[in-house]
Amino acid sequence: MGKALDGVRILDFTHVQSGPTCTQLLAWLGADVIKVERAGEGDITRGQLRDIPNVDSLYFTMLNHNKRSITIDAKNPKGKEVLEKLVKHCDVLVENFAPGALDRMGLTWEHIQSLNPSMIVASVKGFGPGPYEDCKVYENVAQCAGGSASTTGFDDGPPLVTGAQIGDSGTGLHLALGIVAALYQRKTTGRGQKVLAAMQDGVLNLCRVKLRDQQRLDRTHVMEEYPQYPNSQFGDAVPRAGNASGGGQPGWILKCKGWETDPNAYIYFITLLHLMEIFGEIEKWTMTKTKFEAMDILNKRDIPCGPILSMKEIAEEPSLRKTGTVVEVDHPKRGKYISVGNPIKMSDSPSEVKRSPLLGEHTDEVLAELGYGKEAIAALRAEKAI
C-alpha cells in the first residue's frame, strides 16, 4: 500500500530531539528522509545516555527510525557541492541548528532559492524574532519560556517542568504540520517557503488554556475550578494548580491500594462541586481498590478517570503493542528494543517502524542516486568531504 508522503524527499539536517521528531513523523508518513550528519560523531545523541558501549543510544534510535544517513562535511568545498546537489534533489530542508548556523554554512534562504525555488526550508528555533532570537534553547528552557513551568506544580512549591517533551517533540510536531501544509500550498503556487516553529511558541500553543485563564483572572480575580478557590487569595498571574484539570471538569489525583510502596498507585478522578471534600471521601474508597479495579468499576458508571501508568506499565501494555503505538524494533548492533511507533493512524497510509540508520550507512547509496560514480565517491571520501 502507498503512503501519504510517497515521493517527498527530505534533506534532514536535524539533530538532538526537536528536529528529528519532526522528520521521523514525515518518514512514517512515507517521505524519503536523508539525514545529513558529520562524519565521525554524527548527531550528538548517538553517543548520549548510552546504555550499551559503542552502540547508538536509545536516545538516537528512538528518534530516527525510517531514515537514511549520509555523512557530509558541510564546510568542505566538495562536501558543500554534494549538499547543494541534495538541495536540488529534495523537496524540503529541515534543520534545527542554532540561529545563524545554516547561513554560516552558506545555505542562506536566497542561495537555497537560487538552487531550487520550490524548496521548503523548515526550521525549529528556540524563539521567534525578538530579543531572544539568537539564543540556543533546550527542552526545559522552552517549557519555562512558553508558560508551562509557571503553571505546573503545586501552589506552595517552585515551578516544575513536565516529563512530556512539549518543547522538543511538541515543536517537532508543529513543524511537521507546517511542512505538510507548505507542500500542499506548493501544489498551487509552485513555490517553496520558509516554515518556522519556535519552541516558545509551540509550548505556549500547548498552554493555550492557561492564557485563557490569565484573562479570566484579570477580569474576575478568582477561578472557581482551581484548588486555590475559595481557600486562598489569587495573585495577578495564573497560579500553579497542582493536579487540577486544565478544563471545565475539575479533577484530582487520588491514592489507590498499594500507594504506600508503589509510586504510581494513583488514579485521576474527575468530579464537580465541593471538590476537596468529595475527593477526600472518594479517596477512602479508592484506597481499597487497585487503580485498575477502580478504573473498571468507575468507567462502567460513566465516571471519567485515569490510572497513573508508569513507563514500565506502558511498555508492557498489550493494547498499545496491538495498535503499533509501542513497537519492538531489531537493531544490528543493539538487538531488540522497544520504541513508540507512529501515534497518527491513517487507514490508507500505514506506518511500519524501521530501525534507525547507522552513521553514514547510506552515504554511497544516496550519492549514487545523485549521479556520483564509484570513483567520484572514492575521491570525495579521500578528501574527507564525506
Ligand code: COA
Ligand atoms: N558539517 C559541518 N559542520 C556541521 C555539520 C556538518 N555536517 N553539521 C553541523 N555542523 C556545525 C554547524 O554548522 C555549527 O557550526 P558553527 O556554529 O560553527 O556555524 C555547529 O556544527 C554546531 O551546530 P549548533 O546547532 O550550533 O549546535 P550546538 O551544540 O552549539 O547547539 C542547540 C545545540 C540544540 C542548542 C542548537 O542547535 C539550537 O538552539 N537549536 C535550535 C533549537 C532546538 O532545536 N533546540 C532543541 C534541541 S533538542
